[in-house]
Amino acid sequence: MSKIYNWAVLGCGRIANKFVNDLKLLPNAKLYAAAARDLGRAKDFANELGFEKAYGSYSEMAEDPNVDVVYIATPHSHHFEHTMLCLKNKKAVLCEKAFAMNSNEVRQMISYAKENNTFLMEAFWTMFQPSFKKALEIVNSGELGKLKMVRSDFAFNAEFNEEKRLYNVKLGGGSLLDIGIYPVFAALSALGVPDLIKSSADFSTTGSEESINIIFKYKDGEMASLSSSFAVHSPIQTEYCCEHGYVVLHPRWFTPTDITVWKEGEEQQLFKNETKEGAGYQYEAMHVMECLDAGWTESPKMTFEMSLNLMETLDRIRIDAGIFFPDHDKNMFF
Missing domain, CATH: 3.30.360.10 (Dihydrodipicolinate Reductase; domain 2)
Structure with a gap:
């Protein structure tokens, strides 16, 4: 039986809403925490979708020891900053595309994930359709x-x-x-x-x-x-x-x-x-948890090489x- 993973969402916008509705289809995914820059927005998002906790600070969420994996859904101008924050706190990261703003940022993200032995993957959902x-x-x-x-x-x-x-x-x-x-x-x-x-x-x-x-x-x-x-x-x-x-x-x-x-x-x-249910985001989330079950820190499908080549x-x-x-x-x- 697969482990139940506590998911957190960093950034409570439209894409996060779609992703979370598909995440609900997976029995080993638990909606644990939602984080936004504004606590009221985070609480509204958490209440609407069924998360246990809401944070008005990304740092507080990243420091929560009960968070297993973070889905980053902020604008790509902030992906580098938010990915590094989560990796520094040893949180597995699924970060929306574009992975970052340029290849220098992507190289640093990948390098830090390797050094910190922490899972990182670009959320390119099409790869899993x-x-x-x-x-x-x-x-x-x-x-x-x-x-x-x-x-x-x-x-x-x-x-x-x-x-x-x-x-x-x-x-x-x-x-x-x-x-x-x-x-x-x-x-x-x-x-x-x-x-x-x-x-x-x-x-x-x-x-x-x-x-x-x-x-x-x-x-x-x-x-x-x-x-x-x-x-x-x-x-x-x-x-x-x-x-x-x-x-x-x-x-x-x-x-x-x-x-x-x-x-x-x-x-x-x-x-x-x-595909009979969901919008298709469930496939990438399912793959992330399969990787975590296997103890991998890099996806064998959406690899670091693929993300770097793309950027x-x-x-x-x-x-x-x-x-x-x-x-x-x-x-x-x-």
């Missing part, structure tokens, strides 16, 4: 021939508010780190790190990047065409185009979804979404597109 895993399985099997092209997008028309996270540079605003990270992940997962990156961005009046188009090029001829935006709506799907067929992850492709597979000379096959690739895209975060990039070679 049955539909995404199925799509990669088909592509990697070779049954459709060699993968030659990836097309992936994520865009929606967001309300402009210069103070809120999406457009606020001090909070890591911009579509790339918020939603463009998904298409980049789709390409990296199937093709690996690109040899050449070309990107073009359009900026809002706050200086944040609002829309971006990205091309990956590989030495053997493979390519990826990726895009994200807060200014338009897009299909939000991913296509893996192979020599003898293709795999399409249907709209909102990074969630539990349907898959279409076509092979030359055959009829299309539709693989229906098999280093995002850094390369930002350099090419001219996207900068002055509060975080001062030690980077931009």
